Structures are given as C-alpha cells and as structure tokens.
Amino acid sequence: MAGHSHWAGIKHKKGRADKQRSKIFSKLSKEITVAAKLGSKDPNMNPRLRSAIQVAKQSNMPKENINRAISKSDSNSGENYETLRYEGYGACNTALIIESLTDNKNRTASTIRTILQKNGGRLGENGSTSHLFFNCGVIQIENKNLNNDEALELAINSGANECKSINNYHEIICEMKDFYKVKNSVEKKISNFIYSGIEWRAHNVLQLTKEQKDKVIIMLESLDEIDDIQKIFTNCEF
Secondary structure, three states: OOOOOEOOHHHHOHHHHHHHHHHHHHHHHHHHHHHHHHOOOOHHHOHHHHHHHHHHHHOOOOHHHHHHHHHHOOOOOOOOOEEEEEEEEOHHHOEEEEEEEEOOHHHHHHHHHHHHHHOOOEEEOOOOOHHHEEEEEEEEEEOOOOOHHHHHHHHHHHOOOEEEEEOOEEEEEEEHHHHHHHHHHHHOOOOOOOEEEEEEEEOOOOOOOHHHHHHHHHHHHHHHOOOOEEEEEEOOOO
C-alpha cells in the first residue's frame, strides 16, 4: 500500500487471492480468537476484537468463520499464543519490524532468521530497528463516505493528529495511546472502516530502485507465508 510502511500482503496478493484465502483467513482467525480470549467476546466491549472483525469483514471472511474463531476462544485446546515483535534488516538493507502471534517462539524466530539471511539480511535484537519507526494509530475510510473537508473535520473532532486523503480513501492518524478513544469517536460517524490498527511508521523512507523493490517484495512475500506472522512493517514504500 503506497504511502506508508505497512506491508499489506493481503492487498498485494489480490491476483492470487483464491490460493491465499485459507492462509489469510487462518491469520485473521488467530487474531480474532486471541482478542476474544483476552477480553470480552462482545465486540462492543472489546476494541481489539472489534478491530479484528472489521479487518476480517473487509477481507471478505465469511461470518461463520468469524463466529467460529470467537467460539474457539472458549476451547481448552492448549494453544497459548504469545504476541511477539521481531526486528532486523532485510534485502537491500531495509529495516523491518515483524509482529507475530505464535505458540512456539523458537520456531518463529528460526524461520524468520532463515528467510532474512537468505535475502542478505539479519535478525537483530529488540531495539535494533524500532528507533527508525514511531507507533501510531491508523484508521482508513472509503472516500465515498466523506469528502475531504468532512474527513478532516471528523479527524480533528475525534482528537486525531492528522488526516490525509489518498486515492480512494481517507487516512486518519493519531497517537498510539489515543487510538481506541479516537476510533470510538470516529465510529459514531462511520462504522465500516477499510482498516484500523496500530502501526509502526518509518521516520524516514528508504528510496529504492525498481530492481531493489522487487528483491524486497520477494523477501516480504516469503515472510508473509509464515503462519505466525501477523504484520510486517518496513522503512520503504511500494
């Protein structure tokens, strides 16, 4: 997704969506299950769950799959997922922050390390790349719901820091600590977001040639194939 550093693998894979559908739904289901397990099973009382369901609906995940994922949070299957962050450098010296939900952190770290090394990169310690990014809340709304002035007014009234109109959507950006407060305020006006979540944005964007971007995309797609990985952030744009 041009304009920021979140590698939106789902969007880049539209051309092969049928092949990837089960993997995408598996990752979305995992986030829904974990969110429901950690809080209320009522999305109105659980902001993380509400965000996860919104993303799932935007990705055309069937309602029965969403309900099944919520119900799974009651299961005593023994699956205990940890939310972990990995940092490192990838192809063409791109900085990476990788967020995962895993039941085996050693397996996840080993798989990520192998992919980075194969692409000329390396897995680092926590803090090795995060200083190149800042955390923020992001809400994206289709521009058919609001014009530019209305979107800006909504962002200001909701306590957001910034509002950009990009192609066919508006992007509202706020401080990470204010994310759920801003999101709740925006939802009073617009409930069907394209996307909402907490992201890592690069302070400075790394400029790459087309050839370099192709190399980075190959690496990112390999990382995106890992079931444990939920989000990938880089300091370059696509």
